[in-house]
Amino acid sequence: MSQDNTNEPLCKTAVIRWLSIEEKLPLCYSAGNWDGLQSDLFLAETITGKKFIGQCYEGFMDGTSFFDWYQVDEVNENDWLITETVSRWMKIPF
Numbered sequence: 001m002s003q004d005n006t007n008e009p010l011c012k013t014a015v016i017r018w019l020s021i022e023e024k025l026p027l028c029y030s031a032g033n034w035d036g037l038q039s040d041l042f043l044a045e046t047i048t049g050k051k052f053i054g055q056c057y058e059g060f061m062d063g064t065s066f067f068d069w070y071q072v073d074e075v076n077e078n079d080w081l082i083t084e085t086v087s088r089w090m091k092i093p094f
Helices: none
Strands: 028-030 037-039 042-046 051-061 064-073 078-081 086-091
Touching: 028 051
Parallel strands: none
Antiparallel strands: 028 037, 037 051, 042 051, 042 086, 051 064, 064 078
16 A cells, blocks of 8 residues: 655645735736727726626727726626726636
C-alpha cells in the first residue's frame, strides 16, 4: 500500500474579490454596432448598495471621452444606463 505524502488540495479554489473603481475599471475592448468599445459582463454595486450585472462602454463622441456603466437584462435583451455612482465591481467567474 503506497502512501501519498503530498499535502496538495484535490481542487484549487479561485479567489474572487471586489475591485474598487478607483483601483481598476473594466477593460473595454470589443468593437461592434455601438459607439466606442464594450467590456465583458461583470457584477457591480453602486454606492447605495444596488447590485447588478453590467457592461461598460468607453470611447469618444463629439470630441468628448465617455465611460458609461449599464445594467444588462439578457432575458429581455435590454440595458439601462446606471445614473448612480458605481463603487465596485468584479469579474464573473466562468
